[in-house]
Every structure is written in C-alpha cells, then in structure tokens.
Amino acid sequence: MKDAMTPAPTNLRQMLHEATQQLRAANIEAPLREARLLAAHAARTDLAGLLRIDTLDDAAQARFAHVLSRRLHYEPMAYITGQVGFWSLDLAVSPATLIPRADTETLVEAVLDHLPDRNALLRVLDIGTGTGCLLLAILAEYPHAHGIGTDLNPQAAALARLNATRTGLATRGTMLCCNWADGVKGPFDLVLSNPPYIPHGDLATLMPDVVAHEPARALDGGPDGLIAYRALARILPHLLAPGGLGVLELGIGQDRSVSALMRAAGLCVVEIRPDLGGIGRALVVKK
Structure with a gap:
C-alpha cells in the first residue's frame, strides 16, 4: 500500500x-x-x-x-470527516460508535409504516443508541414523541447527547449511560435496538475499514451472534406497553432464530422487513 x-x-x-x-x-x-x-x-x-x-x-x-x-x-471516511448523513439528519461520529448505515434506515421505515399517526404521543426507548441515529430519526418524524437512548459506553452516550443538541432534539431525547435498560422505567410505546450481531468468528472477515477502526464491542454478538437478542428477549416484555412495538435490526440470516427467541418470550412477530439488498433487516414484534 x-x-x-x-x-x-x-x-x-x-x-x-x-x-x-x-x-x-x-x-x-x-x-x-x-x-x-x-x-x-x-x-x-x-x-x-x-x-x-x-x-x-x-x-x-x-x-x-x-x-x-x-x-x-482504511480509516472510514466518516471518521475522517467526523460526520455522516442518516435519514434526514447530519450526525457527528467518532470511533466510540459504529458508523450509521443505510441498512439501519430500514428500521425507521418500518416504524413509520406501523405507527402512521405522526402526531402520536409516543414514548420511545433506543437500546444501544450509539450515535443516537435511530432515536433521533424517530423523534424528527414524530414531533410529539419523547425518548431515551441508552449506551454502555460513556463516550457513545456523550456523542448521542451532542447529536441530540445539533439536531435540535435535545429537549425530547435523553441519552443515558447504562447497561441495556438498567434503571430505565417503562412502559414504552416503541423500543428500538441495533445490537451487536456479528458472530465472533466472523469478525476477522469484515472489511478492513470495520475490523481496524470500528468498536468491536458494538459488533461482537458472541459465538452465534445471538447473545444480545437473548438479553433483549428477556427485557422487552417488561419494557413494552400493551400493544407496544419492538423494532430490532438483524444480521444476515438471523430472522428465523431471532423470531423464535421473541416468540418464546411471549411477543408476536409482526414483520420481517428486508433492506434494499433483500436481506431481512428489521424485525417488528408486538406485545
């Protein structure tokens, strides 16, 4: 090189x-x-x-x-410029978080279809918020919604707060540093998450931009890629209001296994929405 x-x-x-x-x-x-x-x-x-x-x-x-x-x-362009576009937002990024990707916008599209009332008084939780991209995109689309974003990494939580401020959404979006949803009081009308889902053995096969620069903790889903989904299956039923929606990002080929985990937790699988590449990317569940 x-x-x-x-x-x-x-x-x-x-x-x-x-x-x-x-x-x-x-x-x-x-x-x-x-x-x-x-x-x-x-x-x-x-x-x-x-x-x-x-x-x-x-x-x-x-x-x-x-x-x-x-x-x-192979440093990602977004880390070099310090910003990236996601949905309708211009967000700051740093090596403390994954870089928001277009595939994740599939979750926003799914929410808009399943919750068509843009004036709804939604209470939203985004678990593992990273840059805050998902929560802030939803708050931008629902002007009466309020939400909480959580992240285990204090640097990520601080970046999400910065993005809430730069997008003018800080009065409706609170960013907390905690494990999953520890200490967060529900219920929520909508729970979002883009959890770590890459099987540990596959990490080394990712593009060099990702392997060398993006945070492994935000990628590593354990031996089978499902550790985070098992944790989410345990807590989602307690976080969702009756009739509330959970919308989770999926890795390639994980739609059936994650759906089974959610059904076993007592949740109804409403939709598996493909991204533009035809991969099942957004799992929508309902309490």
Missing part, C-alpha cells in the same frame, strides 16, 4: 488523479468519489464547491495529504 503523495502537486486535477490511483491500488471502492470527498474536506468545502477550485493552497494540500494517508490505511 502506498502512502499519500509527496510532494503534493499544486494542480487539483492532477492531485485527484494520483489520489484516485492510490485508492484504487488499496482496493477502496469508488476511488474517484473518495478522492473528491477527501479533497473537498481538505479544502473545507463540499463537492459542488470543489468544482470551482483549480488549485489548493499549501495548507489545504497538507490537509489533503494527511487525510488521504488516513484513508489509505
């Missing part, structure tokens, strides 16, 4: 060409787009603004070389 180009050329087009070649050699997908995103970040503009730039000044060139080197070492 090559390091970032030195010395950096002054012509932006040439810089992008060389960066694209290096990213392609590192087997990074969409290398030209990635090079442009890195250049825009270094120039402190967006992709549209980058089109109006022919050269970078010395400071921007140095920033570009630095962030390119980070990306060539």
